[in-house]
Amino acid sequence: xxxxxxxxxxxxxxxxxxxxxxxxxxxxxxxxxxxxxxxxxxxxxxxxxxxxxxxxxxxxxxxxxxxxxxxxxxxx
Numbered sequence: 001x002x003x004x005x006x007x008x009x010x011x012x013x014x015x016x017x018x019x020x021x022x023x024x025x026x027x028x029x030x031x032x033x034x035x036x037x038x039x040x041x042x043x044x045x046x047x048x049x050x051x052x053x054x055x056x057x058x059x060x061x062x063x064x065x066x067x068x069x070x071x072x073x074x075x076x
Contacts, residue, residue, distance in 0.1 A: 001039050001042055001043060002043070003043040003046070005039065005043075006036070006039035006040050006042065006043035007040075007043075009032075009035060009036040009039045009040075010036040010039070010040055012032060012036070013028070013029065013032040013033045013035070013036035014036075016028060016029040016032050016033075056069050
């Protein structure tokens with residue numbers, strides 16, 4: 001699940017919360033809240049995508065390829 005999908009689920013869970021003044025309590029959909037919590041935990045645990053060189057900022061077209069300005073060390 002992507003971070004955007006997790007955020008959408010969390011927003012839906014928050015929007016489902018209602019205030020019932022007569023009973024002076026908040027009413028929420030437990031299933032939506034639990035689903036959103038699990039999705040957010042999963043999204044936060046995902047590693048950050050890094051397709052740029054931290055030195056020069058050059059980005060690569062392929063997110064699996066990382067450009068680097070540091071030349072490889074020579075074996076002596």
